Amino acid sequence: MTAHGPHRGPERKTTMGSIDVLVKDVRIITCDADDTVIERGYLAVREGRIDAFGPMDGTVPAHASEVLDGTGLSVLPGLVNSHMHFHYRRLGGPVGPNILGPVALDALKSTRTAFNLLREGVTSVRDVGHNDDSRLHVRDAIRDGVIVGPRATVSGAAIGMSYGHAYFVAESVASLDGLVETIRRQAHEGADLIKIIASNEDLPNPPGDELTVPWFSAKAVQVAVETAHECGLPIAAHANGARALERCIEAGVDTIEHGIHLSADHASAMAERGIALVPTLSGFFENSREFWGRSWQPRYAALWNVHRETIGNAVDAGVLIGTGTDTLGTVAQEAWLLHKYGGASRAAALAAATRNGARIARQGADVGTIAAGNRADLVLVEGAPDRDLLDLGRARHTFLAGRRFTREELAKLIPAHRFFVDELDGPEALPRSAGVAAQGPCG
Numbered sequence: 155m156t157a158h159g160p161h162r163g164p165e166r167k168t169t170m171g172s173i174d175v176l177v178k179d180v181r182i183i184t185c186d187a188d189d190t191v192i193e194r195g196y197l198a199v200r201e202g203r204i205d206a207f208g209p210m211d212g213t214v215p216a217h218a219s220e221v222l223d224g225t226g227l228s229v230l231p232g233l234v235n236s237h238m239h240f241h242y243r244r245l246g247g248p249v250g251p252n253i254l255g256p257v258a259l260d261a262l263k264s265t266r267t268a269f270n271l272l273r274e275g276v277t278s279v280r281d282v283g284h285n286d287d288s289r290l291h292v293r294d295a296i297r298d299g300v301i302v303g304p305r306a307t308v309s310g311a312a313i314g315m316s317y318g319h320a321y322f323v324a325e326s327v328a329s330l331d332g333l334v335e336t337i338r339r340q341a342h343e344g345a346d347l348i349k350i351i352a353s354n355e356d357l358p359n360p361p362g363d364e365l366t367v368p369w370f371s372a373k374a375v376q377v378a379v380e381t382a383h384e385c386g387l388p389i390a391a392h393a394n395g396a397r398a399l400e401r402c403i404e405a406g407v408d409t410i411e412h413g414i415h416l417s418a419d420h421a422s423a424m425a426e427r428g429i430a431l432v433p434t435l436s437g438f439f440e441n442s443r444e445f446w447g448r449s450w451q452p453r454y455a456a457l458w459n460v461h462r463e464t465i466g467n468a469v470d471a472g473v474l475i476g477t478g479t480d481t482l483g484t485v486a487q488e489a490w491l492l493h494k495y496g497g498a499s500r501a502a503a504l505a506a507a508t509r510n511g512a513r514i515a516r517q518g519a520d521v522g523t524i525a526a527g528n529r530a531d532l533v534l535v536e537g538a539p540d541r542d543l544l545d546l547g548r549a550r551h552t553f554l555a556g557r558r559f560t561r562e563e564l565a566k567l568i569p570a571h572r573f574f575v576d577e578l579d580g581p582e583a584l585p586r587s588a589g590v591a592a593q594g595p596c597g
């Protein structure tokens with residue numbers, strides 16, 4: 155859809171010279187409810203907010219402190235990574251020793267990730283946990299201006315039942331009392347959400363088996379949901395396999411993370427109950443590749459093969475979907491895979507990466523879309539991602555509350571490291587046209 159006329163905040167009286175940044179001749183992808191696109195427009199930023207935007211006509215402000223030529227670029231709301239882990243994002247090689255370091259090192263690694271996320275055009279994130287509390291401090295440090303990074307919503311330590319999936323990066327509980335106590339403590343300590351690991355897919359399930367090891371009993375999921383909600387917090391459930399999904403949907407979690415083996419029935423129940431899905435397709439896609447040198451590559455390849463076959467159920471049912479990369483992958487990949495395998499329209503994939511994510515991460519109504527008065531959390535990418543979603547991975551400028559960072563500036567700040575893979579378009583297997591990914595990495 156193409157809009158006409160300028161869009162201004164009702165309270166706004168633009169005066170000459172008061173605009174901080176004016177982007178001209180830019181493609182504007184608003185990601186609003188109508189998926190409005192302005193082919194050639196302007197966008198003005200003032201005092202950290204979107205002041206006005208519209209087509210390049212007589213309403214373009216005459217003066218601005220800084221004018222950017224947007225020719226060949228598109229501006230979108232800043233991207234949202236709805237499922238990631240600050241301190242072990244895009245680590246190659248053996249994972250164990252690299253993610254169980256001291257909390258101070260975790261915080262420093264998180265700072266590195268924060269820069270990298272800005273470089274990718276990501277301005278909001280949802281960190282779904284580790285077994286220490288570094289991400290809470292990183293969130294606060296970003297909020298208080300100690301470091302620069304995307305706005306963060308963070309969970310308490312992921313809560314698992316004893317010896318479950320990823321128990322070494324989770325906080326294990328052994329009883330319902332322990333579960334209640336842990337959730338209350340995490341709420342007290344300042345978590346923005348609760349995360350449970352409701353299924354265990356690390357066990358040697360027979361091929362084709364639907365990961366039928368829920369790990370959390372139906373009662374335990376119900377207790378977790380009730381306790382989180384009583385504490386005023388949303389609850390996210392890592393859930394794969396039919397039985398775990400059923401228990402989580404029935405209990406009314408707020409989001410399902412991953413959701414492998416999600417059936418059409420699960421999906422329609424989620425849509426009906428307003429339960430969102432963060433499928434982390436790119437996380438599974440990347441973990442299925444030998445490039446990363448991970449011991450679990452064969453298992454993730456099998457999971458990816460199932461996931462890409464069933465993700466369309468969620469798209470078809472109209473489930474609210476967000477783009478999360480988990481430990482690997484990028485938001486651009488995630489949107490592309492959602493389109494490629496889930497059948498999501500490009501507009502729907504862009505919505506997942508922006509306005510849906512803002513809702514899932516509970517970042518407030520003034521982020522996730524381009525609208526006058528909204529926070530100027532923006533990304534300018536090369537190309538036109540509403541035509542080619544992989545252009546989302548070509549961020550050139552990222553605005554955080556109106557403050558602009560360029561790709562080059564951020565790249566200079568991030569030293570090369572033998573474990574971290576920071577390049578945005580180096581390792582990804584996704585081609586810019588048909589090819590390997592058309593069959594997927596495994597088939």
Ligand SMILES: [Zn+2]
Nearest residue numbers: 237282480481
């Ligand atoms: Zn995760």
